[in-house]
Amino acid sequence: MENYVFEIDHLNVWIENKHILKDICNLKIPKNTIFAIMGPSGSGKSTFLKLLNRLLELKKNVKIEGEIKFYGQDIFKIDPIRLRRRVGIVFQQPNPFYHMSIFDNVAYALKANGLIKNKADLINAVTEALIRANLYDEVKDRLNKPASVLSGGQQQRLVIARALALKPEVLLLDEPTSQIDVVGARKIEELLISLKEQITIILVSHTPQQAARISDYVALFYDGRLVEWGQSENIFTYPKNELTEKYVAGRI
Numbered sequence: 001m002e003n004y005v006f007e008i009d010h011l012n013v014w015i016e017n018k019h020i021l022k023d024i025c026n027l028k029i030p031k032n033t034i035f036a037i038m039g040p041s042g043s044g045k046s047t048f049l050k051l052l053n054r055l056l057e058l059k060k061n062v063k064i065e066g067e068i069k070f071y072g073q074d075i076f077k078i079d080p081i082r083l084r085r086r087v088g089i090v091f092q093q094p095n096p097f098y099h100m101s102i103f104d105n106v107a108y109a110l111k112a113n114g115l116i117k118n119k120a121d122l123i124n125a126v127t128e129a130l131i132r133a134n135l136y137d138e139v140k141d142r143l144n145k146p147a148s149v150l151s152g153g154q155q156q157r158l159v160i161a162r163a164l165a166l167k168p169e170v171l172l173l174d175e176p177t178s179q180i181d182v183v184g185a186r187k188i189e190e191l192l193i194s195l196k197e198q199i200t201i202i203l204v205s206h207t208p209q210q211a212a213r214i215s216d217y218v219a220l221f222y223d224g225r226l227v228e229w230g231q232s233e234n235i236f237t238y239p240k241n242e243l244t245e246k247y248v249a250g251r252i
Contacts, residue, residue: 004028004071005170005200006052011066013047015059020047022224024066029217034192034201036215036232038208040252043221045204049172052202053087054080085113088163089172093179094155096147102158103143106130109162125165132198133161134191153184157191170200178206189214208248212236220244222252 011024021044029035037045050056051068054075068075075083096105106126107116116122130136135157142149147158156176163171173192177185192201193214205211211218212232219229220243228241239245246252 003031005031006202007067007069007072009067011051011068012064013044013051013056014063015047016061020044020224021051024048024226027219027226027229029200029202031200032196032198033216034196034203034214036203036205036211036218037221038205038211038218038247039221039227040247042223044224045221046174048221049089049174049202049204052170052172053084053089055084055089085166086168087170087172088166088168090156090159090163090174090176092175094152094159096150096155096158096162098146098148100147101144102139102147102150105147105158106162106165109165113166115166129161129165130158132164132195133157134187134194135161151184152180153187156180156184156188160188160191164195168199170202171195173201173203175204175206177210185210208236208250212248220247222247 006029008027009025011021012019013021037048039045047056051064056062057080070078070083070087097108100108103126106129107122110116110122110125116125127136130139135154138154139150147155150158177188189210192203195201203215215232217230218232218235220227220235222243227243228235228239235244236248239248243252
């Protein structure tokens with residue numbers, strides 16, 4: 001059990017009476033891996049991701065049935081604020097606080113969660129988060145500049161740094177490279193590979209090629225259902241399901 005961060009069984013989700021996720025069973029996400037979730041648009045990938053730190057419950061008219069365990073504990077019995085500190089999330093569109101400085105973007109998360117006692121600790125924590133996000137060397141001379149001066153890829157790494165500042169055990173990423181250029185995307189992929197030694201990464205990917213490049217495990221969602229999941233090498237080389245074979249070959 002301790003080797004699995006999340007265990008999901010008999011999961012169903014309805015939003016506005018529309019059945020979004022349909023009986024997701026026997027899905028287990030191993031610790032300290034990159035677990036990619038792929039599938040066509042509308043297959044329920046983002047909905048599934050937001051379930052894992054209970055963000056989905058902030059929407060109206062959501063009905064959830066089934067089991068999600070986080071390190072063996074029912075997530076619906078965990079305080080959602082505490083859960084979200086342990087399970088951070090980064091969205092598709094980079095969303096830094098543009099009016100704030102680069103430094104204050106990261107500092108905000110620390111201050112809002114009451115994690116810092118003095119200025120020296122704040123400086124150290126912000127620096128550490130930027131280093132972990134592979135951004136510090138690029139911004140160390142302009143930390144007081146607004147976040148808007150950064151490129152799209154740098155803004156996304158800044159948002160990742162903001163999430164990492166809280167020292168989460170899991171980082172959820174919803175298509176984090178789909179809105180940025182190829183060079184910026186590659187830097188984020190390299191960052192994620194380096195981070196998995198410290199945290200578990202669950203990544204909704206917009207292409208099977210990206211999932212094949214960086215993930216250890218992968219799952220295919222299609223029309224709200226889990227088609228199959230397993231080690232990436234096996235899924236991409238010897239898929240068991242015809243839908244998976246078509247999707248990884250680019251025929252869906």
